[in-house]
Amino acid sequence: MKKKLVYIAISMTVxxxxxxxxxxxxxxxxxxxxxxxxxxxxxxxxxxxxxxxGVLYILMGVAAGIVWAKGIYHLWVKTALYHFAFQLLFNALWSIVFFGFQSPFWALIVILTLLILIFLTIRWFKVVSKTAAVLMVPYFLWVCFAAVLNYKIWEMN
Structure with a gap:
């Protein structure tokens, strides 16, 4: 249990x-x-x-920590965490593209890719832990909303 809490704390921090x-x-x-x-x-x-x-990053960290605690040596855990890390990079990339580069169109491409990656992450998390998969659902729904918002901003400008 202590190991699991450490993994959750590290994942939340990341x-x-x-x-x-x-x-x-x-x-x-x-x-x-x-x-x-x-x-x-x-x-x-x-x-x-x-x-x-803030809440979504905490939920994501808890989910990743739960998966990580199942044993990094396991192929399914590794695969799930690779997907998680990749989607997390695209999460950060969206802010850089939308706000940093001020490009709603390219940010839309990034966020649509992000949605696919989140979906795949949830799918792999479900293989390892149903709880972890469920914890990722609010994030997926928020990014769906953000994608619609991104699209409308691109369309209106």
Whole structure:
């Protein structure tokens, strides 16, 4: 049990650090370029994104820690964690492309790829731990919403 908690803590820390690093790209544009964009009526207020992403990164970290605790030597665990790491990189890449490069079109391509990667991660997590897979579902749903939002922003601008 102690080993599992250590893996969860490490995984949560990694996820939160990725989120913090990605936020540097976000902060560079959120108060100027992003404000000038036309946005759909369902665009949430800016203050909501930080808390939502914080919770999602924690859930992702718990999920990855649960999978990791099943034994990194196992092929299914390795495969699940490879998928997780790859989707986490695309998660950070989206912020860099959308906010850093100020490119909603290319960010849309990134987020659609991210959705596929999250789906595959959930699928592999389910093989290892149903609980871990379920913990990833809110993240998948939020990224679905973010993809629609990204599309509308690209379409409107």
């Amino acid at each position: 996820c939160l650090l990725i989120g913090i690093l990605a936020s540097f790209a976000t902060q560079s544009s959120v108060n100027d370029w992003y404000q000038t964009l036309n946005k759909p009526s369902f665009n949430p207020p800016n203050w909501i994104f930080g808390p939502v992403w």
